Amino acid sequence: MTMPEPAEEADGAPEGGPREILSAVNLWKSYGEVEALRGLTFTFKGGVMGLLGPNGAGKSTFIKIALGLLKADEGSVKILGRDVSDFNRDVKGQVGYMPEGECLPEALTGLQFVYHMGVLSGLPPKEAFQRAHAVMEFVGMGEQRYRKISSYSLGLKQRIKLAQAIVHDPILLFLDEPTSGLDPFGREEMLSLIEELKSAGKSIVLSTHILRDVERVAEEVVVLNRGVKLIQKNMKEVMKSxxxxxxxxxxxxxxxxxxxxxxxxxxxxxxxxxxxxxxxxxxxxxxxxxxxxxxxxxxxxxxxxxxxxxxxxxxxxxxxxxx
Structure with a gap:
């Protein structure tokens, strides 16, 4: 499997690439009396970063704020140097998201779904169609792309979620539990795809509970607990500790x-x-x-x-x- 040709560069992509792909500064978020994030601060300059923590650590809340799906109580998140609170269409087009939960329109075929996600991400219809075919080839979906999503196995659903996340050729990817529930063969193939995306220059935030996956593909790790960053460390330092x-x-x-x-x-x-x-x-x-x-x-x-x-x-x- 090889990466598809890049899509036409969007206006939101800074020339030469930003110094900081992603940053959070003094980020706070509460749900009633529950503080999900408490002053979270870190910087991600690119590559692959593992985002770790137990249930309730604040990982999902942070990702939702970074994607503009939630509003922080205090603090800021910047992607490609721009605050997510004033995201424009061009910058949103540089971000891809692979969600964890069941969220696929099962009445559509895989190709129809990925095509529509490309159009929603700002691609012209003709280019979205070409890119949909290209990324589905990349994730290893041949004839399956013409079948309805309702017939897909868990492994195929994970592949199509990755395909829709990269159809518009984003700079930054948020992958939420991409190998969860997969058998050893499916997990190995998904990790190989992530490694190929990494080699192609994509910056990836990998949120997972499978620590071995982070050891294999990540260059640094951020560990959260109860809304606070416990540590941010280069993986080489971890393995040499x-x-x-x-x-x-x-x-x-x-x-x-x-x-x-x-x-x-x-x-x-x-x-x-x-x-x-x-x-x-x-x-x-x-x-x-x-x-x-x-x-x-x-x-x-x-x-x-x-x-x-x-x-x-x-x-x-x-x-x-x-x-």
């Missing part, structure tokens, strides 16, 4: 742990198991030496790489964003 070692010992662990702490190594003790970051100097050999000095016997050692799942779990356990 260290690993872990778990040592199982026979004997009293207290003195061993105290000696490790004096070396600057924080430990988590569960019975005879001691979990820690690897020592900066000496590696496993140094851990064995200290164990001998502490009078304990090392029964086993195992380790692993710290990944996004570890980071997300730590942030949630810390209860960040509670105010």
């Amino acid at each position: 260290g690993g872990w070692v778990e040592v199982t010992v026979v004997g009293e662990t207290r003195e061993y742990v105290e000696m490790l702490k004096k070396m600057g190594i924080e430990c988590e003790v569960t019975g005879s198991k001691i979990r820690m970051e690897p020592p900066k100097e000496g590696g496993l050999f140094r851990l064995m030496e200290v164990a001998e000095e502490a009078g304990v016997v090392v029964r086993s050692v195992r380790g692993g790489i710290k990944d996004l799942t570890d980071l997300f779990s730590e942030l949630m356990e810390e209860g960040g964003g509670t105010g």
Whole structure:
């Protein structure tokens, strides 16, 4: 599958590309007494950004505000340097959205639907028809494009939602749970499409609960909880943030742990198991030496790489964003 030829550039696309694709500044939004967003601030300069958080973190509220579907109580969101509160048609034409929920007109064929979305996004009818065919070829829909959406499987519905999001060749894409509910084969194909869009220069906000998807395709991650940004980090930093070692010992662990702490190594003790970051100097050999000095016997050692799942779990356990 290859990307279709670009559509004619809309007037809203800045020459040379903007310095900031997307930004939020002191964004607040409440539903009655429930504060969905509380001073959310971040900047996205392009590439692929994973937007993570538990249910109720504020992800969907932020996306709706960014798309102009909700109005913030305070603060601002800018896309391509323009405040979403005064979006014009040209700038809206540079944004694509793949929603999560059931939202497709099942009486239409896939081709009819994508064509109409192209026209609604500002494409002339002839170009919308050509682009509809091109993007459906890109997402792997051959003869299925002529069938009614009511006959589609979940996998085909996800593909057509992606097709309508890119039919007008936007600069920025919001993808909300694009792999949710897909089988391993369908998930792999969807991630490959996202990678191809990324290679074609699209900027993508990927909102998902599947952390492995973010690890694979994203270059940075923003984690929200209770309407607050907990962290914004480059994925290379996340993956290089260290690993872990778990040592199982026979004997009293207290003195061993105290000696490790004096070396600057924080430990988590569960019975005879001691979990820690690897020592900066000496590696496993140094851990064995200290164990001998502490009078304990090392029964086993195992380790692993710290990944996004570890980071997300730590942030949630810390209860960040509670105010």
